[in-house]
Amino acid sequence: MTEIPTACGKLYLATVIDLYSRRLLGAATSRHPDATLACAALEMAVVARGGREAIWCDDEAQRVIFHTDRGSTYTAQAFRALCTTLGVRQSMGRVGSCFDNAAAEAFFSSLEWEVLSRNTFSDNIQARAIVIDWCYTFYNHQRRHSAADGLSPVNYEIRENQPKPEAA
Template structure:
């Protein structure tokens, strides 16, 4: 409890004059009046510290702490969820009003540009998931995509492989170029993480592991399709321009950009690679 709040409580709850409490605590009356004016807002000159003002002051302090804990990234909807999780009974409108009073504005991050470039000469694979991003067991359905990590030296590209059963990141390869070699490195990493080709191989053609991506030329390149065939992996692809067809992979990148990349800046690609574990890109 702050000193000013203690003084106000003595006056409100026990009728102890604030002038006496200030004198006993060695606190300036001018400072206390300024605090009341800030806490009560307009009309504070009356000297009344109302229950409404108390509640507003408590809400403002809680919102400010939650905003700081979120690194200034959360707007009123997400701050409202954070406060509800912390036990507050509060509406989203109240959180928004508190943010306006305090001048708290969530940071806006730049969304990555689309990296999908379709090779019209290659026939795309059919969509085997049809937006059903669930799996009955490990190594049945994987999804993948490529995003970019900005650095002062230039862009670093990240290719991922995620198991839809556990939602674990199995592969996270990086390169200065978003090419088929990068995609191959990510899928090899994922296969190794799960025990090698023998661990994911299934004799039944219909039950082979499915790897779902977009229709980018990276995933239709001969080197990548050949690798998947050698590993016994069936490829699956969504439609061009539809993020919903690969929503699970897109959701991972959205969280990565919002929660992690917007808080870090890298001078070089090597620095970004070294920071992979700090960025939360540990392969499980």
């Protein structure tokens, strides 16, 4: 979760990123950095992947894993209950270690450098529009990632989901 400064105060952004492709699956904003915001981002991510039925797995060892920090947002009962309902396993980094969630930190660093440092937002509506557009239009479809073989997250997923040729 990160803060977006505006002339009207802070706007908070919660995200869910697929570690495999670096695709941003959920991005929610609010004036409050709470479990409701985190739940909204997670629910968006589940919808992006086809809904609960598409991600559910009876074998707990094979379930989707959502890694976060140990902040009160992600340890809140409401967030934990949503993870249980969706069949998502929670994973949390060590207290005070940003390195345990490097993908999220890298995303927020890119957002800061490419968007926040270059814009002054007059209000939350403007900030949300610009940030969400960057997330879903530029970051997912155009921004290349070394972890995705130099492709954008969406193009990487398309390539990886192509049928593989049969070995001779």
